[in-house]
Amino acid sequence: xxxxxxxxxxxxxxxxxxxxxxxxxxxxxxxxxxxxxxxxxxxxxxxxxxxxxxxxxxxxxxxxxxxxxxxxxxxxxxxxxxxxxxxxxxxxxxxxxxxxxxxxxxxxxxxxxxxxxxxxxxxxxxxxxxxxxxxxxxxxxxxxxxxxxxxxxxxxxxxxxxxxxxxxxxxxxxxxxxxxxxxxxxxxxxxxxxxxxxxxxxxxxxxxxxxxxxxxxx
Amino acid sequence: xxxxxxxxxxxxxxxxxxxxxxxxxxxxxxxxxxxxxxxxxxxxxxxxxxxxxxxxxxxxxxxxxxxxxxxxxxxxxxxxxxxxxxxxxxxxxxxxxxxxxxxxxxxxxxxxxxxxxxxxxxxxxxxxxxxxxxxxxxxxxxxxxxxxxxxxxxxxxxxxxxxxxxxxxxxxxxxxxxxxxxxxxxxxxxxxxxxxxxxxxxxxxxxxxxxxxxxxxxxxxxxxxxxxxxxxxxxxxxxxxxxxxxxxxxxxxxxxxxxxxxxxxxxxxxxxxxxxxxxxxxxxxxxxxxxxx
Numbered sequence: 001x002x003x004x005x006x007x008x009x010x011x012x013x014x015x016x017x018x019x020x021x022x023x024x025x026x027x028x029x030x031x032x033x034x035x036x037x038x039x040x041x042x043x044x045x046x047x048x049x050x051x052x053x054x055x056x057x058x059x060x061x062x063x064x065x066x067x068x069x070x071x072x073x074x075x076x077x078x079x080x081x082x083x084x085x086x087x088x089x090x091x092x093x094x095x096x097x098x099x100x101x102x103x104x105x106x107x108x109x110x111x112x113x114x115x116x117x118x119x120x121x122x123x124x125x126x127x128x129x130x131x132x133x134x135x136x137x138x139x140x141x142x143x144x145x146x147x148x149x150x151x152x153x154x155x156x157x158x159x160x161x162x163x164x165x166x167x168x169x170x171x172x173x174x175x176x177x178x179x180x181x182x183x184x185x186x187x188x189x190x191x192x193x194x195x196x197x198x199x200x201x202x203x204x205x206x207x208x209x210x211x212x213x214x215x216x217x218x
Numbered sequence: 219x220x221x222x223x224x225x226x227x228x229x230x231x232x233x234x235x236x237x238x239x240x241x242x243x244x245x246x247x248x249x250x251x252x253x254x255x256x257x258x259x260x261x262x263x264x265x266x267x268x269x270x271x272x273x274x275x276x277x278x279x280x281x282x283x284x285x286x287x288x289x290x291x292x293x294x295x296x297x298x299x300x301x302x303x304x305x306x307x308x309x310x311x312x313x314x315x316x317x318x319x320x321x322x323x324x325x326x327x328x329x330x331x332x333x334x335x336x337x338x339x340x341x342x343x344x345x346x347x348x349x350x351x352x353x354x355x356x357x358x359x360x361x362x363x364x365x366x367x368x369x370x371x372x373x374x375x376x377x378x379x380x381x382x383x384x385x386x387x388x389x390x391x392x393x394x395x396x397x398x399x400x401x402x403x404x405x406x407x408x409x410x411x412x413x414x415x416x417x418x419x420x421x422x423x424x425x426x427x428x429x430x431x432x433x434x435x436x437x438x439x440x441x442x443x444x445x446x447x448x449x450x451x452x453x454x455x456x457x458x459x460x461x462x463x464x465x466x467x468x469x470x471x472x473x474x475x476x477x478x479x480x481x482x483x484x485x486x487x488x489x490x491x492x493x494x495x496x497x498x499x500x501x502x503x504x505x506x507x508x509x510x511x
Contacts, residue, residue, distance in 0.1 A: 150325050151296075151336065155343040156388030158322045159376045159403055162446035168327055179384040189384070192391045195300060195344045195358070 002030040002092045003125045004037060004111040009048055012088065015108040016049070019060065019086040024049075024110070025079065025099065026066035027091030035123045036111050037090035039066050045090065045110060070095025076102050115147065133201030139193065141181035146196070148174035154193040220288040221260035221317050222370040224485065225399050225424050231485030232506060233290065233401065233426060234497055235262035236282070238273035244281050250494045251287055257498050257506075260288040260317055262401070262487070266297060269329025276306060279315045290372070291315050294323025299339035304348055304357055311352075311367035318371045319401065320345035320392075343388070346371055346395035353396075373397040375425075376447035377405055377414035385447075386417060393421050401487040403447040404430035406454055406471075408478045415482045426485040429476065431496050432468040435459040469496060473503030 016022055024042050031037025042064040053060045063084070067075045070091035076099055081087065087107040089096040100107035115127035130147045136154065137144060146152045150168050157175035160167025164176045182189055201207070224231035236250050251261055261282060265275045279289035291310050293303060307318065322341040326334045340348060348358050355366040373392040379385035392400070400418070405411045405427055418425050430448075432438050435458040438450040454471055461467035476486050490497050501507070 150327070151322055151338045151341065153322060153338065153341045155341060155391050157379070157384045158341075159374060159379070160324065160446050161379060161384075163380050167446055168325060175384050176381060179381075179387065189387050190390065192343050192347065192395050194347070195340050198339070 001033060001117065002094075003034045003114045003117040003127070004031050004092050005034070005114060006036050006041070006045070007110060007112055009052065012045075012108070012110055013049070013052055016060070016086060016088065019106075021061045021084050022049075022063070022086045022088055023079075023081060023084040024062060024064040024088045024090060025070065025095075026064070027068075027070040027089070027095050028066050029069045031091050031095070031111060032066070034125060037066075042066055042090055045088075071098050073102075079103075081105055131201075132196065133204055134197045136193065136196075139189075140178045141185060141187070143174055143178045143181060145174050145178065148177075154196065156189060221290060221399070224259045228484075230480055230506070231260075231399075231426055232258045232488070232501065233260045233262060233485065234258045234488045234490060234494070235264060235290075236278070236494075237264045237267055238275060238278040240270070240272050242273060244273070244278065247278060248281065248285060251282055251285065253494045254497055255287070257501050258488075259485075260290050262290040262292055262319060265292040265294045265321070265323065266329070267324075269296065269324045269326045269331070271329070271331055276310050276313075276315065279310060280313050283313060283315060288317065289315055290317040290319050292319045292321060293345055294321045295338050295340040295342070295345055296323030296326060297334075297337055299337055300348065300358055303340060303345060304352065307349065307352060307369070308363070308367060311369065312365075316367060316369050318349060318369050320349065320371060320373050320397070342373055343391045343395045346373060346392060346397055350396040370398055371396055372399040372401060374402065375400045376403040377411055378403070378407070378449040379447045389418075389423070390421065393423050397423070399424040399426060399484070401426045402428040404428045404441075404445075404489065406448075406450045406475065408475060408482075410449070411479065412482055418483075425483040426487040427475070427479045427483050429472050429486050429488045429500070430491060431472045431488070431493060431500055432458060432464075433493065434464045434468070465496070469499050469503055472500045473505075476500070476504035476506070 024046055026037045026042040046062050046064045049062045069075050071094040081103050087105055088110050089099055089107055090110045093113040096107055096109045116129035117125035118128050120126045127147050129144055132146045150166055157173050161173040164173055166173050221231055234254050236247050239247055263275050263278045266272055275291055279291050282289040320342045326332055326336045349369050349371040351358055352367050353369055355363050375389045376385055400423055435455050438455045441448045442450050458464050458467055488497050
């Protein structure tokens with residue numbers, strides 16, 4: 001799923017400056033599961049924004065709600081934005097963008113969209129995929145070097161690996177993990193992987209629906 | 219002599235390195251090079267080393283070339299995509315700079331512009347492949363070049379990397395991708411290095427052993443703790459600890475290693491890390507007194 005995290009409150013407040021009636025919209029799918037945009041988090045952020053506004057003597061009003069998915073028309077169409085002068089989305093970037101496409105109000109992101117990840121315990125997510133558009137997991141024992149190697153190296157560990165740890169110090173070396181798992185699978189990393197096809201993503205027909213809208217309109 | 223001639227002729231090669239300045243005053247870099255004149259076959263020129271922004275490597279290579287040195291252009295994949303890398307390589311070759319060392323490069327996060335975009339469109343193996351293509355007269359997409367360069371491409375290897383197997387697999391890929399010589403991370407244990415050289419010999423790789431002159435036991439311990447792929451043996455640390463003149467002892471340790479390595483590998487790469495004045499003493503002590511032009 002898509003892993004998101006809350007922006008610093010001062011950054012959110014700066015975006016909302018000048019608005020007096022803001023609707024916070026949570027997203028009950030990825031953002032809720034990553035504990036950043038569900039009902040509880042909407043309530044918490046509402047409280048924080050109200051307290052901050054009070055402290056500043058501002059009479060700005062904040063209202064909150066959650067929809068199932070901000071990235072789908074059937075849910076976004078249900079949003080009643082009457083009377084508000086801004087929307088604060090607690091969804092991923094796609095949610096922010098899709099709500100913005102469906103209103104003339106300014107829509108601001110309360111979250112930063114980080115990566116596509118897998119659950120590793122309560123509220124713990126490991127980045128597993130960068131949506132690069134040309135998957136190499138078949139050659140790397142299911143460990144993504146684009147995502148998990150800090151340099152996105154395709155051909156093995158750099159000289160910065162120290163006892164299996166990345167030179168950045170905060171993560172394991174993806175290539176050491178890849179080698180260990182390949183070995184368990186009875187495979188070897190012995191062919192040079194060519195440079196990535198970065199065009200695969202840019203040229204993806206769904207990347208920009210501008211030229212294809214006619215075909216997908218329901 | 220040049221690095222290429224030394225390696226192709228089978229003569230023990232000596233290289234060292236200089237770093238371009240932050241700014242446009244190259245006088246200190248050139249003074250460092252002068253300390254090494256006649257004592258080394260070639261001088262590596264680092265590429266925004268440690269991800270710290272500095273004067274361009276190619277410009278620094280041109281300065282050295284004009285002063286009669288044989289520069290080795292270090293090329294990393296960190297700051298340029300495949301268009302920039304190929305373009306810069308052609309630019310360097312147009313000045314007669316053809317020794318290249320292909321590296322992935324330190325991450326921007328360890329440098330002085332940590333918010334920069336880390337490119338890594340190509341990494342070391344792929345840079346070697348790109349160079350092989352340029353040498354064949356075409357770019358990475360097969361377009362023909364007008365005027366074909368003749369690069370002498372090399373790469374790096376860390377013989378004491380832990381774990382070693384992934385490092386050796388990558389070493390083999392670099393050989394396959396066209397690395398004609400290797401410079402190693404600093405090595406101190408001659409037996410361990412001999413083991414690595416057996417692996418390298420079997421693959422016909424030409425290796426310049428990396429030498430960093432130790433100046434104190436403290437420096438050795440610091441390197442063991444902090445520099446990936448460095449393993450200074452306890453006996454060496456004790457030797458420095460017990461010395462009344464650790465600088466001279468460090469020179470002796472380096473010279474002894476070089477003397478022993480002469481039968482094992484094709485040369486040495488001395489990384490002086492700010493103590494270039496010691497390099498001629500190390501070479502004297504190692505009996506590498508033959509003046510290289």
